[in-house]
Amino acid sequence: MRVLFVAAEAAPYVKTGGLADVAGALPAALRAAGHDVRVVMPRYRALRERGVPMTGPVAAGFLPLGDRAEELRVWRGVDDTALLFLDIPAAFERGQVYGEPDDHRRFILFARGVLDTMQYLREVEGWNPDLVHAHDWHAALVINYMKTRHAYTFGHVATVFTIHNLAYQGQVAPEVLGLTGLGEYGLVENGMGPGIGGTFNCMARGILHADVVTTVSPTYAQEIRTAEFGERLDGLLRHRGSRVVGILNGIDTTLYDPATDRHLVAPYTADDVSGKAACKAALQAECGLTVDADRPLLGVVSRLVQQKGFDLLHGALPWLMEQTNAQLVLLGTGQQDLEDAFRYVGARFPDRCAIRIGFDAAFAQRIYAGSDAFVMPSRFEPCGLGQLIALRYGSVPIVRATGGLADTVREGFDGNGFRFHPFEVAHLRDAIARALTTYRARESWEILRTRGMREDHSWTRAAEEYGRVYAFARGLRTA
Ligand code: ADP
Numbered sequence: 001m002r003v004l005f006v007a008a009e010a011a012p013y014v015k016t017g018g019l020a021d022v023a024g025a026l027p028a029a030l031r032a033a034g035h036d037v038r039v040v041m042p043r044y045r046a047l048r049e050r051g052v053p054m055t056g057p058v059a060a061g062f063l064p065l066g067d068r069a070e071e072l073r074v075w076r077g078v079d080d081t082a083l084l085f086l087d088i089p090a091a092f093e094r095g096q097v098y099g100e101p102d103d104h105r106r107f108i109l110f111a112r113g114v115l116d117t118m119q120y121l122r123e124v125e126g127w128n129p130d131l132v133h134a135h136d137w138h139a140a141l142v143i144n145y146m147k148t149r150h151a152y153t154f155g156h157v158a159t160v161f162t163i164h165n166l167a168y169q170g171q172v173a174p175e176v177l178g179l180t181g182l183g184e185y186g187l188v189e190n191g192m193g194p195g196i197g198g199t200f201n202c203m204a205r206g207i208l209h210a211d212v213v214t215t216v217s218p219t220y221a222q223e224i225r226t227a228e229f230g231e232r233l234d235g236l237l238r239h240r241g242s243r244v245v246g247i248l249n250g251i252d253t254t255l256y257d258p259a260t261d262r263h264l265v266a267p268y269t270a271d272d273v274s275g276k277a278a279c280k281a282a283l284q285a286e287c288g289l290t291v292d293a294d295r296p297l298l299g300v301v302s303r304l305v306q307q308k309g310f311d312l313l314h315g316a317l318p319w320l321m322e323q324t325n326a327q328l329v330l331l332g333t334g335q336q337d338l339e340d341a342f343r344y345v346g347a348r349f350p351d352r353c354a355i356r357i358g359f360d361a362a363f364a365q366r367i368y369a370g371s372d373a374f375v376m377p378s379r380f381e382p383c384g385l386g387q388l389i390a391l392r393y394g395s396v397p398i399v400r401a402t403g404g405l406a407d408t409v410r411e412g413f414d415g416n417g418f419r420f421h422p423f424e425v426a427h428l429r430d431a432i433a434r435a436l437t438t439y440r441a442r443e444s445w446e447i448l449r450t451r452g453m454r455e456d457h458s459w460t461r462a463a464e465e466y467g468r469v470y471a472f473a474r475g476l477r478t479a
Helices: 019-034 045-050 103-123 136-147 202-209 218-223 235-245 274-289 310-323 337-348 361-370 386-392 403-408 425-440 440-452 459-478
Strands: 002-006 036-042 054-065 068-075 081-089 130-133 158-163 210-217 244-246 297-304 327-334 353-355 371-374 396-400 417-420
Touching: 002 019, 002 045, 002 103, 019 036, 019 130, 019 371, 019 396, 019 459, 036 045, 036 103, 036 274, 054 081, 054 103, 054 244, 054 337, 068 103, 103 136, 130 459, 136 202, 158 371, 158 459, 202 235, 210 235, 218 244, 218 297, 218 403, 218 459, 235 244, 244 396, 274 297, 274 327, 274 361, 297 310, 297 337, 297 361, 297 386, 310 327, 310 337, 310 425, 310 440, 327 337, 327 361, 371 425, 386 396, 386 440, 396 403, 417 425, 425 459
Parallel strands: 002 036, 002 130, 036 081, 130 158, 158 210, 210 244, 297 327, 297 371, 327 353, 371 396, 396 417
Antiparallel strands: 054 068, 068 081
16 A cells, blocks of 8 residues: 655654654554555754755745745655655744744644645656555644545545644644634634634544544553543544554664664673673663662653653652662653752762753663663553563563553563552552562562563554554545
8 A cells, every 4th residue: 555654753863752763663664564655754954954865855836825935845865765854944944843832833834745745746756645644733734634625636545643642732722823814724614613622723633534543552542532531632532433543552673672772882682681781780880870780770761741750750769769779760851840850869869860851862772771670650651662662671661551551561470560550659659669579589570571571562563453454444435
């Protein structure tokens, strides 16, 4: 099947979170399964500045918007020729990937640019997709356009919309957008009024118009139908019924492989884990912690935001520091209050707690490799990649059983980690305590660790499931 993938970020080009990992790896797995996949993403200023090799422009034009027309150029990747970069200076010559005050306008332009690119691919390259797979709110309007403004040309093309995180919906008050301007944006009304609760909501439009809506774990697919997790779109999601399905993410097992990871001082595998001890000692030394093979070392690599639940871990730290001999290495960035709270603990216990505020992919790898256990106390977690990477690197996950964490981490007989459910400090503390007890029983710990390392979280399995969803969506359009 010919599939056009649309995403606002893709590793290794631009990454702010898990979406980039998915958009970077799933296309290759789909190709291996026989699909012809092309990917479209924005050409951010950072890509130009880093000199990411591109050829082109292969196409150029203008996106008329009100009394202005914004430039559009399409570039083709060199390392990956199936990758197209949309160069819309008005939208992407910016410092940030997201978080600009006019994000909605930027991604409306992006969606318009994607439709023009589809036209170019069809007319010039003779490539017409059977299916468009759009990811998260930034790409949702592509599907909206295909079912409305561009129905005549692309209405027959099947559409799949994937929710990576329902918390980010691309909402904007109609006044900001200039609702009279909806026509100007080419976004005709769609029976929902301007959107949910009087706002213009990109994600809601994706959910409404897509042939199939997927999200990144079976448990999250159920959770988002409830008011607790539904972020005010639970009614709409229930309305879509069985068209909303959960497919667990994989990880890039070539990129995340302790046997070949060049960031590690010593490679290791599930069959020979001896190199992991060297990684742990190196991490302790790098972070100024006491170098001690017997002390359990907890790792954290995460955005420090409300969703990730690190207020719980912060609450458990007095106990962890006073009642146990565990060490902590935390790498994260996000909310100021959480960053400050953890910095304070790091300054107080410098040989026990290493707190690094920032985003550092190489250091992240050394944490996965050097830590004994990996903590993810998320309030909610659509899928979570951290625990999957941790499993592969033999860092035993300690997680809150929600969303994808509940689908991938098991505790007990035949388990691969530790889990708790009530969102309370005491429950996280108990889960860590159970992990530390097992850690002292060396042999049990090693069995648990190796079991996790041997699990298959590759994209191959996920690609098979997406293939089935694509076939189903395609069937709806051709029936
Ligand atoms: P989310 O997409 O919600 O941030 P995921 O667990 O799905 O959470 O994916 C997070 C990804 O980003 C993982 O690959 C993780 O290692 C990486 N990551 C998160 N924070 C950092 C950081 N500060 N430095 C380096 N990598 C990070």
